[in-house]
Amino acid sequence: MNTGLISTRYATALLDFAVEQNLQERVYSEIKTLLHMYSEVSNFREALANPAISIPEKRKLIHTASGESISKPLEQFIDLLLKNKREDRLQYIALRFLELYRKKFNILSGTLITATKVDKPTYNRLKSFIESKTGETLELERLTDASILGGFILQIGDNRLDTSVSGQLLRIKSELKEVNRKIV
Structure with missing residues (x-):
């Protein structure tokens, strides 16, 4: 089965x-x-x-x-x-x-990754903001990963918001490579 x-x-x-x-x-x-x-x-x-x-x-x-x-x-x-x-x-x-x-109980599950530990007021503001926009309760697992350098990565379901410094650097690198290909 x-x-x-x-x-x-x-x-x-x-x-x-x-x-x-x-x-x-x-x-x-x-x-x-x-x-x-x-x-x-x-x-x-x-x-x-x-x-x-x-x-x-x-x-x-x-x-x-x-x-x-x-x-x-x-x-x-x-x-x-x-x-x-x-x-x-x-x-x-x-x-x-x-x-x-x-x-059944309208709960979203997600992960918040930051370079350093997030203080409680910031976490609560972010959680409240997301809950107000979605109309659902949010369960947010908090992880720290120093390799992202700064900013945060928020993953909820299939949606991912990457505002990390390392993510921005990778996007800039990719754009520069693309511009370089067009020049050559």
């Missing part, structure tokens, strides 16, 4: 169940914590896919990765995944859950 179809069905079921229980925000937070573990612990996915690891051990591993005290909807969902032997799809289901949740 198609991984995307499986992920969508399970993620939709989890979201509907969480909303029904009025625990959607908590489950959303737990799913984000769980996905963070996938990026932080390199062999987490392999452990869940390993048939030598027992179901109770996998359950404990997922519970620990989701936060020590997890919500009832997520706990029941994990039990369902383990019962149906779909734990190897958990990462895809979790990613799809985030997409569905954000769509």
Whole structure:
């Protein structure tokens, strides 16, 4: 069966169940914590896919990765995944859950990259400005990357605004090369 179809069905079921229980925000937070573990612990996915690891051990591993005290909807969902032997799809289901949740509750997800750490008032002004223009809530991950030299790079969905010094230098370099080709 198609991984995307499986992920969508399970993620939709989890979201509907969480909303029904009025625990959607908590489950959303737990799913984000769980996905963070996938990026932080390199062999987490392999452990869940390993048939030598027992179901109770996998359950404990997922519970620990989701936060020590997890919500009832997520706990029941994990039990369902383990019962149906779909734990190897958990990462895809979790990613799809985030997409569905954000769509349902009008949340934009983005990344703000700056050369130095952004102070809270500047961050709040930028976030408020974007939210006022889009009419949606914004979740903005903040990263620092000294190689951009200054300015910022804002990525929201498929849209990217690059006002970094390094980006401007690359554009100037490209324009100069193009002018040079026309001269020669």
